[in-house]
Amino acid sequence: MSWPDTLPGLLMGHAERTPDGTALRERHHGIWKTLTWREYADRVADFSEGLLQLGLQPGETVAIIGDNRPEWLITELAAQAAGARSLGIYQDAVGEELAYVFDHAEVSFVVVEDQEQVDKVRELGLGERVRKVIYYDPRGLEGYDVPWLMRFTEVQTLGEQAGGRAALPERVRQTSASDLAILSTTSGTTGKPKLAMLTHDNLISMGRTLMNVDPMDPSDDFVSVLPLAWIGEQMMAVACGLTVGFPLSFPEGSDSVRRDLREIAPRVMFNPPRIWEALISEVQSRIEDTTPLKRWAYRRGLAVGTAMANARFEGRTPGVALRLAFAFANAAVLRPIKNHLGLTQLQRAYTGGAALGPDVFRFFHALGVNLKQIYGQTETSGIAVLHRDGAIDFDTVGEPLPETEVRIDEGGQILVRSPAVMRGYYRNDEATAEVMVDGWLRTGDAGYFDDRGQLIVLDRAKDVMTLADGTLFSPQFIENKLKFSPYVKEAVVFGGGAWPNVTAMMNIDFANVGKWAENQRISYTTYTDLAQKPEVYALVLAHVTGRNAELPVAARIHRFVLLHKELDADDAELTRTRKVRRNLVAERYAEIVGGLYGTDDAVQIRSTIHYQDGSSADLDTRLAIQTVP
Numbered sequence: 001m002s003w004p005d006t007l008p009g010l011l012m013g014h015a016e017r018t019p020d021g022t023a024l025r026e027r028h029h030g031i032w033k034t035l036t037w038r039e040y041a042d043r044v045a046d047f048s049e050g051l052l053q054l055g056l057q058p059g060e061t062v063a064i065i066g067d068n069r070p071e072w073l074i075t076e077l078a079a080q081a082a083g084a085r086s087l088g089i090y091q092d093a094v095g096e097e098l099a100y101v102f103d104h105a106e107v108s109f110v111v112v113e114d115q116e117q118v119d120k121v122r123e124l125g126l127g128e129r130v131r132k133v134i135y136y137d138p139r140g141l142e143g144y145d146v147p148w149l150m151r152f153t154e155v156q157t158l159g160e161q162a163g164g165r166a167a168l169p170e171r172v173r174q175t176s177a178s179d180l181a182i183l184s185t186t187s188g189t190t191g192k193p194k195l196a197m198l199t200h201d202n203l204i205s206m207g208r209t210l211m212n213v214d215p216m217d218p219s220d221d222f223v224s225v226l227p228l229a230w231i232g233e234q235m236m237a238v239a240c241g242l243t244v245g246f247p248l249s250f251p252e253g254s255d256s257v258r259r260d261l262r263e264i265a266p267r268v269m270f271n272p273p274r275i276w277e278a279l280i281s282e283v284q285s286r287i288e289d290t291t292p293l294k295r296w297a298y299r300r301g302l303a304v305g306t307a308m309a310n311a312r313f314e315g316r317t318p319g320v321a322l323r324l325a326f327a328f329a330n331a332a333v334l335r336p337i338k339n340h341l342g343l344t345q346l347q348r349a350y351t352g353g354a355a356l357g358p359d360v361f362r363f364f365h366a367l368g369v370n371l372k373q374i375y376g377q378t379e380t381s382g383i384a385v386l387h388r389d390g391a392i393d394f395d396t397v398g399e400p401l402p403e404t405e406v407r408i409d410e411g412g413q414i415l416v417r418s419p420a421v422m423r424g425y426y427r428n429d430e431a432t433a434e435v436m437v438d439g440w441l442r443t444g445d446a447g448y449f450d451d452r453g454q455l456i457v458l459d460r461a462k463d464v465m466t467l468a469d470g471t472l473f474s475p476q477f478i479e480n481k482l483k484f485s486p487y488v489k490e491a492v493v494f495g496g497g498a499w500p501n502v503t504a505m506m507n508i509d510f511a512n513v514g515k516w517a518e519n520q521r522i523s524y525t526t527y528t529d530l531a532q533k534p535e536v537y538a539l540v541l542a543h544v545t546g547r548n549a550e551l552p553v554a555a556r557i558h559r560f561v562l563l564h565k566e567l568d569a570d571d572a573e574l575t576r577t578r579k580v581r582r583n584l585v586a587e588r589y590a591e592i593v594g595g596l597y598g599t600d601d602a603v604q605i606r607s608t609i610h611y612q613d614g615s616s617a618d619l620d621t622r623l624a625i626q627t628v629p
Contacts, residue, residue, distance in 0.1 A: 003016075003172060003173070004172065004173060004175050004176060004177065005177040005200065005201065005204055006080065006172070006175040006176065006177055006179065006181070006200040006204075007076075007077055007080055007181055007200055007203065007204070007238065007239075007242055008044070008077050008080050008081040008172045008175055009172055009175060009200075010204070010242040010243065011037070011040065011041055011044065011077055011172075011242060012041060012168075012169065012172050014037040014242070014245045015037040015038050015040065015041035018037055018218070018245065019036060019037055019038035020036050020037075020038065021036060021037050021218065021245070021247075022034050022035075022036060022247040023035050023036060023037045023039075023040040023245075023247055023248070024040060024070045024073070024247065024248050024249075024250070025247055025248065025249040025250065026069065026070055026249075026250040026252075027249075027250065027251055027252040027256065027260060028252060029252075030252070032249075034247075035070060037245075040070075040074070041168070042165055043070075043074050043156065044074050044077045044078045044081060044168070045078075045081075045159065045164040045165040045167070045168035046155075046156040046157075046159035046160040046164045046165065047074050047075065047078040047152075047155055047156050047159055047164075048077075048078035048079070048081045048082045048159065048164060048168065048171065049158075049159030049160075049162050049163070049164025049167060049168075050154075050155035050156055050157075050158040050159030050160075050162070050164065051078060051079065051082055051084075051109060051155065051159070052082050052159075052162075053158050053159060053162050054109070054131065054132055054150075054155065054158070055108075055131060056079070056082055056084055056108060056109060057083075057084070057108070058082065058083030058084060059083065059084065059085075060084045060085075060106070060108040060109075061084065061085055061086075061087050061105045061106055061107045061108060061183060062075060062076075062079040062084055062085070062086050062087070062107070062108065062109045062110075062111060063086075063087045063088075063089055063101070063102065063105065063107045063109070063110045063111070064076065064086055064087070064088050064089065064110075064111045064112075064228070064229075065088075065089045065090075065091055065093070065098075065110065065111070065112045065113065065117045065120075066091055066111075066112055066113025066114070066117060066136070066137075067091060067113055068224045068225065068226075068227070068228050068233070068237075068250050069113065069136065069250055070250065071111070071113075071136040071152055072088075072111075072228050073228070073237075073238065073248075075111045076088075076182070076228075076238070080175065080179070080181055080200070081168060081171050081172055081175065082171065083171075083174070083175070083179070084108075085179075085180040085181060085182055085183055086181075086182050086183075087101070087105050087107065087182065087183040087184075087185075087195070088182070088184070088185075088227070088228050088229030088230075088234070089101055089185070089229055090185075090227055090229045090230075090576040091113070091117065091227065091229075092569065092570070092576065093120075093576065094120075094570055095120055095123060095124045098120060098121070098124055099124055100192060101185065101193075101195075102124075102129075102130060104195065104426070104427060105183055105195055105426065106129055106427075107129060107130055108129055108130065108131055109130070109131060109132050109133075109134065110130055110132070110133045110134070111133075111134045111135075111136070111152070112133060112134070112135050112136075113135065113136060113137050114135065114136075114137040114139065114140070114141075115135075115137075115139065115140035115141050117135070118133060118135055118141060118144065118149065121133050122146075126148060130148075131148070132148055132149075132150055133148055133149050133150070134149075134150050134151070134152055134155055135149070135150075135151060135152060136151075136152035136153075138151060175200070176200070177199065177200045177201040177204070178199055178200075178201060179199060179200055180197050180198070180199055180423070181198055181199055181200045181202070181203055182198050182203070182234065183195040183196070183197060183198075183426050184196045184198055184231050184234065184378050185229065185378070185576075186377075186378045186379070187353075187378070187575040187576075187577055187579050193575075194425045194426075194428055194431055195425060195426035195427075195428075196231075196378045196379050196422040196424075196425060196426075197422055197423040197424055197425065197426050198381055198422055198423070199423060201419060202381045202419065202420050202421070202422060202423070203234070203235075203238070203239040203381050203420075204239060204242075204243060205381075205403065205418070205419035205420050206235060206239055206380070206381040206382060206383060206401075206418075206419075206420035207235070207239035207240040207242070207243035207244075208243055209401040209402045209403050209404065209418075209420070210235075210240060210383060210386070210401065211240060211243055211244060212401075212402055213386055213388065213401060213402070214268075214348055214386070214389075216240065216244050216246055216267075216268060217244065217246070218244060218245040218246050218247075219246070220244070220246045220266070220267050220268060221246065221247055221249055221264050221265070221266045221267070222236060222237060222240075222241060222246055222247070222248055222249070222266055222268060222269075223248075223249045223250075223251065223257075223260065223261055223264050223266050223269070224237045224248045224249065224250055225251065225257055225271075226270070226271065226272070226275075227576075229576075230272075230353075230576075230577060231377075231378040231381065231382045232270055232272065232352055232353055232382055233270075234381075234382065235270075235381060235382030235383060236268075236270045236350075239381070239382075249264050249266075257342075258340075258341070258342050259342075260342075261341075261342025261343075262339065262342045262344075265342075265344060265345035266345065266346065267345055267346060267347045267348070268346070268347065268348050268349070268350075269343070269346055269348075269349045269350070270349070270350040270351075270352070271349070271350075271351055272351065272352065272353035272354060272577060272578070273351055273353065273354050273355070273356045273357075273360070273480075274577075274578045276351055276356060276360055276364065276371070277356075277360060277483055277484075279341055280360060280363055280364075280484070280486075281485075281486045281489075281509060281512060282341075282486075283337060283340075283341075284485070284486035284512075285486040285511075285512040285515065288486065288516065289515065289519070297332065297333055298333055300329070300333075301329035301330075301332060301333030301334055302333070302334075302363070302366050304322070304325045304326050304328075304329040305326065305329060305330070305333075305334050305365075305366030305367060305368065306362060306365075306366040307322055307325075307326075308322060308323075308326045308366075309362065309365035309366050312365075313365075313392065313393070330368065334366070334367050334368055335368075337367060338367055338368065338369065343367070343369055346369055346370065347370060348370050348372060348389075349364070349369050349370060349371045349372065350371075350372055350373075350374050350386075351371060351372070351373055351374070352373065352374035352375065352376060352382070352383065353577055353579075354476070354577075354579055355373075355457060355459075355476050355477070355480060356373060356480065357477075357480030357481055357483070357484055358394035358395065358480075359480075359481065359484040360480070360484060361373075361392075361394045362394065365392075370389070370392075372386065372387035372389075372392060372398070373386075373387050373392075373396070373397045373398060374386045374387075374397065374398070375397035375398070375455060375457060377441075377443060378422075379421060379422045379435065379441055379443075380416055380418065380420050380421055380422070380441065381420040381421075381422070382420075383401065383420075384400060384401060384404050384406060384416045384418060384420070385397050385398050385399060385400050385401065385404070385406060385455050386398045386399070386401060387399075391452075391454070393452075393454055395456060396450060396454035396455060396456050397454070397455050397456070397457050398454055398455065399453055399454055399455070400455070401418070403418055403419055404416065404417070404418035404420070405417045405418065406455060407440075408447065408448055408449065409442075411461070412446045412447070412448065412458075412461065413442060413443065413444065413445065413446060413461050414443045414445045414446070414447045414455070414457065415437075415440040415441065415442055415443065416440065416441045416443060417439050417440045417441065421436075421439075421441045422441075424436060444460055444461055444462070445457050445458075445459070445460055445461060446458040446459060446460070446461040446464050458472075458474045458477075459474035459475065459476045459477070460476075463475055463476065463582060465495050465496025465497065466496050466497070467495060467496055467500075467501070467502070467554045467555070468500045468501070468554075469554050471552065471554040471555060473495065473496070473502070473552075473554070473555040475492075475493035475494070475495070475582070476493075478491075478493045478502065478504070478547075478551065478555060478557070479491040479492065479493050479504075479580075481547045481550065481551070482504060482506065482543075482544065482547055482557075484547075485540075485543045486509060486512045487508055487509055487512055487513050487516065487536075487539055487540060487543065488506055488507070488508065488509065488540065488543065489507045489508060489509040489510075489566070490506065490507040490566070490567050490574075490580070491504055491505070491506045491507075492504065492505045492506075492567075492580055492582065492585055492586075493557075494586065494593055494596065495555075499597055500597070501554075501558040502554075502555055502556060502557055502558055503557065503558055503559045503560060503561075503593075503596040503597065504544075504557050504559075504560040504561075504596075505560070505561050505563050505585075505589065505592060505593075505596075506540065506560060506561070506562055506563065507531075507562075507563055507566050507567055508527075508530065508531050508536060508540070508562055510527050510530065510566070513530060513531075513536060513539070514530060516539065517530060517533070517535070517536070520535065522535055522536075527564075527565065527566065528564040528565065528621060531562040531563065531564060532562065532564070532621075532622075532623065532624060534624075536562065537562065537624060537626050540560070540562065540626075541626055541628065544557050544560060544628055545628060545629070548628060556628070557628050558627070558628060559596050559597075559625055559626060559627050559628065560596070560625075560626050560628065561592055561595070561596060561603070561623055561624070561625050561626070562623070562624070563589075563592075563623070564605070564621045564623060567580065567585065572584060573585055573588070591603060591605055592605060592623065595623075595625055596625060600625065601624065601625055601627070602622050602623060602624050602625055603622075603623050603625060604620060604621070604622050604623075605620070605621055605623060606620050606621075
């Protein structure tokens with residue numbers, strides 16, 4: 001039987017062909033519980049019918065907030081099967097963000113994970129359109145007696161009693177590839193996020209073309225860790241998962257991810273740069289905390305791994321001595337590190353969402369991890385360009401996918417055209433007209449093709465800066481170099497225009513620097529106290545000096561400051577995917593930026609501290625400014 005080329009249609013196809021095959025797997029109290037494709041389809045049928053019985057209409061929006069669980073995907077496909085669309089919201093979104101998205105997306109139903117999310121909605125108020133809030137973790141909600149609140153299983157039972165399983169096949173046949181499947185929030189680096197309208201055809205064409213380049217099969221496992229509100233996880237877990245039919249595994253919690261990765265041993269993984277950077281930071285921190293002999297073995301093993309990776313990149317056949325050295329280094333050093341990180345069975349690993357520094361690439365390839373850069377956006381359903389196996393270059397993001405056209409306009413901006421490009425922004429014709437021109441998506445990124453046809457992305461077009469001597473530089477490139485340290489968590493680089501040289505504001509990694517300080521017997525109390533210690537400045541200065549040696553003279557860091565607080569998504573300084581909102585940060589910390597371009601060795605700032613009891617106090621802080629020799 002043929003099914004429409006929609007996400008629910010793909011689900012029905014798998015339920016028909018392999019009804020007893022594993023579709024979803026969730027760890028609960030240490031035990032893996034599985035759903036077969038038939039059971040998956042039945043639960044989608046019940047929940048879809050339950051929503052219809054509660055009044056869901058075709059064309060309406062169902063919002064989903066929570067951690068990755070089978071209920072999330074059941075809700076998404078149930079809404080689509082009913083002719084509606086889903087909208088994923090990050091679980092750490094605050095009330096103001098929820099209010100904006102609920103109103104802008106015209107949300108009718110909200111499906112949440114637990115009490116925390118219910119309380120957010122309760123404090124916010126339902127607004128004009130939201131009719132029901134449905135939760136799937138009942139802990140702490142026993143005493144909530146409000147008419148708009150329902151348990152997930154109650155909705156399923158309602159649908160089952162109404163004959164949802166018998167009705168699902170016909171409902172799915174009525175879906176169309178051109179129907180809106182999801183509204184996906186953009187990163188919102190310049191303001192409030194927009195809602196990209198992505199159709200079933202957008203998502204499925206993207207999944208199909210990616211699988212044409214890097215095929216997966218139904219025996220491959222994928223561990224769903226990143227928020228399903230992010231287009232990257234929708235791309236891999238939903239679109240590719242349903243296209244191929246491989247099982248998705250959901251870890252029990254954030255503390256069990258590493259253990260579950262080792263147990264499942266996935267062959268494919270997709271993470272944004274912050275995750276790969278965090279993994280490196282963890283390894284570097286552990287190595288710094290071990291014995292001198294182990295540190296020596298680590299450095300030697302990594303050097304051998306790097307030499308082997310360079311031979312592969314350059315197309316050279318490694319000599320006998322290198323092969324023997326690598327076999328020993330892999331057994332003694334590299335494979336144990338991969339095993340600790342849960343990466344031993346990986347055949348391919350992807351990174352996307354932002355640029356990843358060459359140093360990070362080099363590290364993972366030295367371990368033997370086939371890490372590849374993808375380039376795309378929410379507006380392209382996640383991906384447009386990809387490194388091919390055997391043609392990985394740290395400075396590029398690869399070549400366009402099949403059915404994807406990429407060109408550079410006269411201003412150096414990257415334009416993309418493919419079946420995966422969004423329909424437009426929901427209820428925002430003006431923004432749609434700005435980025436969609438004759439079928440081409442204006443990405444807002446600056447770049448060019450090298451002589452091999454690989455795309456090089458410089459930075460956001462608005463962020464590429466020109467120094468006083470005319471040198472063009474990418475702040476993001478320098479920031480990635482600075483973050484290649486266990487002691488630097490975040491960096492924001494300034495320069496160009498009225499700024500005569502390059503400077504940086506940085507966040508220390510509190511856990512790693514704190515451990516280092518304890519080993520050095522340096523006492524501290526708070527993040528602010530630790531960040532302003534002279535010894536910590538000396539530690540970071542040594543790292544900055546090393547990075548400067550790898551940069552052109554005009555692009556080297558001239559001065560830097562260690563911020564008194566971490567940049568925070570809740571303060572709108574970062575997006576929910578941890579991209580820096582550069583303009584907002586520059587405006588909010590204008591006094592500090594001014595100090596970086598002054599002559600004083602410190603800047604005095606006033607900040608407000610908020611306490612748990614609701615009170616607050618103003619705090620004067622003197623931040624040291626370090627000039628780099």
